[in-house]
Amino acid sequence: MRLVFAGTPAVAVPSLRALAEGPHEIAAVVSRTDAPLGRKRVLTPSPVAQAADELGLPTIKADRLDAEATGRITALRPELGVIVAYGGLVREPLLSAPTHGWINLHFSLLPRWRGAAPVQRALMAGDRETGAAVFQLVAELDAGDVFAEERYTVPENASAGEVLDALAEIGAPLLARVVDGIAGGTAIAKPQVGEPTLAPKLTLADGALDFAQDAESLLALIAGVTPEPGAHTTFEGARLKVLRATASAAPPVPPGRVVASGREILVGTATTPLRLETVQPAGKGAMDAGSWFRGIRTENPVLGS
Structure with a gap:
């Protein structure tokens, strides 16, 4: 299939690399614009943008998936959009632009911890088990049907950063298998079951x-x-x-x-x-x-x- 990948932080890089190693074409990588880092505030590409450059993939840099970004992505005629921690919402008409819509790798066992900080909120609540889930993106926040999930036991004294790194590695092959299944017509998504909990961004x-x-x-x-x-x-x-x-x-x-x-x-x-x-x-x-x-x-x- 012809893919568009959207992601920004380091935890999205394993997924990008896994897809780049697969049989599908990545038409473009969408990532947020360069950000000032360090004491000298040097403008620096996001980890995903840097990885895309290393892989020789074209990049669309946008802080919001607005009309301009939507036009550029739609012009690529993607068959599937894949998003991992991009940092912005996918709305219509972009949501329906790819033939198979968009799928999202989310770092929780949905419907528990929908939102921007699922791992952080899970650990703050004392959860000893979390995981990664690949689901169909819909207009409602993290509410789409789930294709696959992988459970993960939180190690003693592990920080949110350490758990996120582990889930990024676990989630990458999970995501790649779902993409292969969608391409082959074998992927089946099931509705989320249970009471949702929310994971708003931390302050x-x-x-x-x-x-x-x-x-x-x-x-x-x-x-x-x-x-x-x-x-x-x-x-x-x-x-x-x-x-x-x-x-x-x-x-x-x-x-x-x-x-x-x-x-x-x-x-x-x-x-x-x-x-x-x-x-x-x-x-x-x-x-x-x-x-x-x-x-x-x-x-x-x-x-x-």
Whole structure:
């Protein structure tokens, strides 16, 4: 078949490469426009655009699939549109332009966690199983019939970034098989079953830590917002990022209070304390929690202060 692929971040690259290695023609790759990166704010192509260039594939750069982008894509006469984390909505008339419409690789087990941040929201909710699903794109958000899915058990202490990377690798061959099935006329999509849950995009506020909560909830939150937007608290009026924390079996510590116990740096919660592993004070780089603790001069330090 003649395909158009739309994607932007690194998690979409394995899918693009899997399709490029297959028997189908990729008429164009659609990705968001170059973005300023680094301290010098150098305009840099998206990971998908860079991969398309390496593969010798033509690229359409657009932040929205507006009338101009729709015209360029429609002119290619694609038989199938494939989208993986593009970052924009496909609306009519583009939705119906390809012969077989559009399919989407989504990083959840639909209908659970429809939306922009499925992995992050799943981990924040404490889900121990998630997965990848390929479904037919429809006008309603992530509501189309599902062609195939792959389940994935979340490893202990895994961050959203780590789970996303794993699902990107699992999802790529899954997506390629569905494309082959559509081309061969054997693919069958089934309606989603169950109560939908929504996964809206995260904001900085979603990463705020409240140590009056229990340890399990805090660990789930940290996992879900790592690496972006990041878990954070305050210390002496300045932001302190918590890059990594793990469970501890130590005796209770007052919520937010930071203590040293042997080589461990603990912070109290409503239940058992958390072991702080890696933190990042405002204006500084990431450091192990022990180095940070030894560098502060506050007696009886409390996070959230």
